[in-house]
Amino acid sequence: xxxxxxxxxxxxxxxxxxxxxxxxxxxxxxxYAIGKGTGPAATNEIAQRLALAPASVSGMVxxxxxxxxxxxxxxxxxxLTETGRRAALRTLRRHRVIxxxxxxxxxxxxxxxxxxxxxxxxxxxxxxxxxxxxTIGEPIVDPHGAPIxxxxxxxxxxxxxxxxxxxxxxxxxxxxVTDEDPQVLRYLxxxxxxxxxxxxxxxxxPFDGPITLTVGKQxxxxxxxxxxxxxxxxxxxxxxxxx
Amino acid sequence: xxxxxxxxxxxxxxxxxxxxxxxxxxxxxxxYAIGKGTGPAATNEIAQRLALAPASVSGMVxxxxxxxxxxxxxxxxxxLTETGRRAALRTLRRHRVIxxxxxxxxxxxxxxxxxxxxxxxxxxxxxxxxxxxxTIGEPIVDPHGAPIxxxxxxxxxxxxxxxxxxxxxxxxxxxxVTDEDPQVLRYLxxxxxxxxxxxxxxxxxPFDGPITLTVGKQxxxxxxxxxxxxxxxxxxxxxxxxx
DNA sequence: CAAAAAAGTTAGGCTAGCCTAACTTTAATT
DNA sequence: AATTAAAGTTAGGCTAGCCTAACTTTTTTG
Numbered sequence: 001x002x003x004x005x006x007x008x009x010x011x012x013x014x015x016x017x018x019x020x021x022x023x024x025x026x027x028x029x030x031x032y033a034i035g036k037g038t039g040p041a042a043t044n045e046i047a048q049r050l051a052l053a054p055a056s057v058s059g060m061v062x063x064x065x066x067x068x069x070x071x072x073x074x075x076x077x078x079x080l081t082e083t084g085r086r087a088a089l090r091t092l093r094r095h096r097v098i099x100x101x102x103x104x105x106x107x108x109x110x111x112x113x114x115x116x117x118x119x120x121x122x123x124x125x126x127x128x129x130x131x132x133x134x135t136i137g138e139p140i141v142d143p144h145g146a147p148i149x150x151x152x153x154x155x156x157x158x159x160x161x162x163x164x165x166x167x168x169x170x171x172x173x174x175x176x177v178t179d180e181d182p183q184v185l186r187y188l189x190x191x192x193x194x195x196x197x198x199x200x201x202x203x204x205x206p207f208d209g210p211i212t213l214t215v216g217k218q219x220x221x222x223x224x225x226x227x228x229x230x231x232x233x234x235x236x237x238x239x240x241x242x243x
Numbered sequence: 244x245x246x247x248x249x250x251x252x253x254x255x256x257x258x259x260x261x262x263x264x265x266x267x268x269x270x271x272x273x274x275y276a277i278g279k280g281t282g283p284a285a286t287n288e289i290a291q292r293l294a295l296a297p298a299s300v301s302g303m304v305x306x307x308x309x310x311x312x313x314x315x316x317x318x319x320x321x322x323l324t325e326t327g328r329r330a331a332l333r334t335l336r337r338h339r340v341i342x343x344x345x346x347x348x349x350x351x352x353x354x355x356x357x358x359x360x361x362x363x364x365x366x367x368x369x370x371x372x373x374x375x376x377x378t379i380g381e382p383i384v385d386p387h388g389a390p391i392x393x394x395x396x397x398x399x400x401x402x403x404x405x406x407x408x409x410x411x412x413x414x415x416x417x418x419x420v421t422d423e424d425p426q427v428l429r430y431l432x433x434x435x436x437x438x439x440x441x442x443x444x445x446x447x448x449p450f451d452g453p454i455t456l457t458v459g460k461q462x463x464x465x466x467x468x469x470x471x472x473x474x475x476x477x478x479x480x481x482x483x484x485x486x
Numbered sequence: 487c488a489a490a491a492a493a494g495t496t497a498g499g500c501t502a503g504c505c506t507a508a509c510t511t512t513a514a515t516t
Numbered sequence: 517a518a519t520t521a522a523a524g525t526t527a528g529g530c531t532a533g534c535c536t537a538a539c540t541t542t543t544t545t546g
Contacts, residue, residue: 023503023504042526044523052504053505056505058524074524075511102371105348118371123362123363123365125359127351128349135348167487264532286493287492287493298497298534317495317541320494323528
């Protein structure tokens with residue numbers, strides 16, 4: 001019979017200055033995205049985001065815990081340590097600065113910047129990223145409206161309401177689109193649903209049906225799943241039908 | 244006793260569209276650099292350039308030959324195939340366009356662009372590289388004066404004379420500096436020895452001694468090893484001491 | 487032209503990251 | 517509370533790229 005020994009990681013986070021590998025940066029980013037920087041992330045969800053087998057995640061997660069990047073308790077998911085959080089935010093900053101730069105300085109469309117940034121974020125130096133940010137005027141958000149962490153790891157973590165939750169008759173300004181699929185982004189672009197635009201909800205069909213909106217002078221309707229990816233800042237009583 | 248069977252690669256270059264890995268791109272670049280695109284490259288030299296053990300090169304070189312990127316004959320070095328040459332030039336174009344872009348659009352100094360480009364070249368898409376090139380006006384050379392291959396794989400392969408070979412009394416315009424060590428580049432920069440500058444050789448000390456030059460109004464001397472990395476286009480009879 | 491030196495190759499091992507299959511633990515359901 | 521389902525982990529394997537050590541081929545040299 002095996003004694004139920006404490007399996008806590010015996011390592012004391014050996015501070016290494018070696019740069020993180022590309023897969024490691026991806027794990028940290030995924031874990032950050034799931035737990036919003038502080039909450040726990042489940043093995044299966046990490047696996048799904050990274051398109052890996054859960055078994056692979058179990059293995060990697062243990063290594064990252066040994067390195068002091070994660071707090072890991074077997075069968076109970078992981079959390080980022082402070083070190084891990086900072087590493088994740090550094091990658092996130094790179095990603096979003098690069099996206100913003102590609103769009104503003106090189107005229108790349110908002111549906112292509114994500115994939116490009118996904119690769120460049122692992123290769124660009126901090127110096128380069130800072131130069132990019134400076135060149136386009138220290139942007140605060142990326143082309144999809146996602147907030148860019150500062151050099152010292154601060155992020156605007158405001159939670160926005162989604163278009164799917166906005167009451168009929170209310171208006172809101174699009175703050176962010178939380179979908180990176182190029183096809184989806186192109187479609188939204190055609191409807192001119194993009195950060196900064198003002199949208200009014202005209203009707204909502206029952207049983208999770210389509211939502212009818214006006215964007216500028218256009219009237220159109222989109223599905224609720226898509227609407228959930230459009231985050232808005234409600235406008236206080238304007239565009240509300242007077243009664 | 245083992246029959247001395249023909250060990251030729253049995254594979255017929257299975258045309259795969261999978262992108263080349265970073266190490267593979269580095270091998271091809273190194274082989275291109277050694278053989279100027281056509282000549283053979285020795286195992287040891289490849290190993291030295293990539294800072295790898297010769298044994299590792301033997302292994303990789305075989306795989307690349309099986310993929311149809313190299314022509315390989317055991318114990319006699321490798322040559323690039325046409326496919327390999329094109330792949331090498333694509334990487335080289337990326338590298339140099341990126342260098343040029345970093346310098347011109349982002350104000351990065353010429354001694355830092357190499358290392359940055361070395362990483363970015365593996366991550367940047369062709370689309371991005373083309374946009375960079377277009378943005379800075381389709382440059383022909385990188386910040387060190389190295390020619391940039393065109394999209395369809397053409398390169399200016401002109402061989403320049405080096406400053407070490409320029410006769411005393413003759414002048415030349417710096418075409419290129421073939422050293423990527425940041426320290427060396429910073430030093431040359433301080434002496435304002437950089438592409439476009441005109442230099443006159445004033446004296447050459449015997450026994451491979453230092454070479455005295457004038458750059459602009461400055462007079463200075465540098466060692467022959469360094470001078471060999473400064474490529475020049477001789478100016479026909481100007482600055483020659485009349486006698 | 488034989489012996490030594492240099493260059494190149496093979497053999498055997500290692501690590502990071504991934505996989506599938508089988509097993510264990512936790513959570514959900516009756 | 518017992519059973520089933522879901523989630524997570526371990527075991528065992530694979531590939532790309534690297535290494536060192538030992539061996540073979542080619543080149544150089546006395």
